[in-house]
Amino acid sequence: MRKAVRVGKVIIGGGSPVSIQSMTNTPTVDVEKTVQQIVELQMAGCEIVRLAIPDFESAKALKQIKEKVSIPLVADIHFDHRLAIESIKNGADKIRINPGNIGAKWKVQEVARVASEYKVPIRVGSNSGSIPKEFEKYERSVALAEAALREVRYLEEVGFENIVVSAKSTDVLETIKANEYIASKVDYPIHLGVTEAGTYEMAVIKSSIALGYLLLKGIGDTIRVSIAGDPVKEVVVAKKLLIALGLRKGGQVIACPTCARAEIDVEEIAKKIEPLVEKTNLTVAVMGCVVNGIGEGKHADIGVAGTKSGVVIFRKGEILKTVSHTDLEKELMELLNSVMNEKT
Template sequence: MFSKKVVNVGNIKIGGENPLVIQSMTNTDTKDVLSTVNQINNLSNAGAQIVRLSVRDLEDIEPLKKIIKNVKIPLIADIHFNYKVAIESIKAGISKIRINPGNIDKKDKIKEIVKYAKEYKVPIRVGSNSGSISKKFLNISPEKALAESALEQVKLLEKFEFEDIFISAKSSDAIQTFKAYKYIKEKVDYPLHIGITEAGIYEDSLILSSAGIGALLLNDIGDTIRISITGDPIKEVISANKLLTLLGLKKGIRVISCPTCARTEINIEELVKKVKKLTNNIQTNKNINIAVMGCIVNGPGEAKHSDIAIAGSRQTAAIYQKGKFYKNVKKDELENELINLLNNYKWE
């Protein structure tokens, strides 16, 4: 099962029976307050519930304060090397900090961060990364090194009586990442932030992240997710929403369509594109399946499991609602009939 322990990030509860949370990260200059605020708001509108941003040095703290005041969702400060930046981010009002065990590993510095995290009730994500593993773990398997690098710092936080902890252990290798998280899950029960790091540009990231994140989620591992994509972070949020919806882990609309073959009697690809365009921005608190099928072989059977379904035939197409036959329409009337049906459907 997913992590039992519940940790708050701002007003969001993560872990336990709470829904999976989608996260992304800004790629604007943190010192550019306006651009960063605009991007955070755009990410939020796309469906991100938490956004991480780089806080690189003490000069980023004043802009950070302004950013926090001008957005509505919880923010995570991504900290590397300088523990004082972590402390100042906490004091500035950040909702969570992320530290890398390979970059901040001195006990006295961690203890000082914990002191302020306790005072301000700010959780800490211990985020190990295959690109910055502690040297002491370089002689063991990559996945174990990734996991142990995070777990060592978790133990240090526990030693300082701090348990508002998140853990991540990301690699660009999906198999290593899966094994690392599985190893961690067997050792501790803190909420896990999952993802494949350095996953590449859009198409490559979708395939690699779907394999890696999907495998973890289907094994009940993960409480927050990020699909890392080189480029526009809005794509990360849209992709994460779609992945969770298609896996049945988030309420939403799923469009099912056949792969087409010689039996196909209607233009499936064009029709599916139009269905997706009509439904892309619809918000619903239900799981809704729309099936677009090209012939009568699998069409009627798929229709029984769908809220709206179409099954093409040589002269006409059959439309189904809630698993029951609704009507036959001529092919040249199908698109208008479908548009009318979608426009009048009760999505809530």
């Protein structure tokens, strides 16, 4: 089992559930906007939020932000180690430093001394876009991993072991290989992510393959799905990814792809009920017809299947009733609520 690292109220590693992270994209100095986005992220299911700290004003803003939110905050530091120290003093629950640009060993160790005093963990996070030159002789995934591991050794030299490690590439296979390499060398918890994964669809595909593969192999203690745009989407995808992998409980809608036999608008119904189902631990099947629908949806807690004259509602494969298309939504919501009440 990997070591456990405490980030505010969240434990990373040590057998704890895989936690979900995201990052704000508001200017950190704009306290009001940043707090608003953090609250949105938290409501979507985010458990740890990272903020960019590009200057001392941002490090100072961290203090005001921290007073207004209840979620652990991570200060993301590049280039200037003094920003890491300032962020720790202003209440950061964790620091992320990039081995590719933080500079000399003494700077890293200086950050470690302050982090140690404040009991704040450090994530050493290497990125494929900023691998230090001296590692270029290695194959890229090894270079990415070794860049992070060198920084880990710098921290260990001063007795600092409150460490999380990450190695992120824009490339799926590089991300996988780099993290397998790190997992074989150290037992610190691992933060997983594909960096600069792209816009929505490609980002979801790349993250699902890399993170899914690694998590199924037992590698990874906290994740960030990186998507260009609204970070709330990152959290929604991360949650669904963990549910799909069976690493987290949660409601889900299964829906047939439809074909010429479909008697109902499967997509419309599925999308309508999804927000409610996601608040439960139920699986709800929406199937276009009764020909295959009831059989294929029998593992679901609740299911619906279209017929020529109406919609059949079934539970664990047993038909409960047939309702008209117009009554479907109301009937389904009533059944969902009553099944939820039974289970609580």
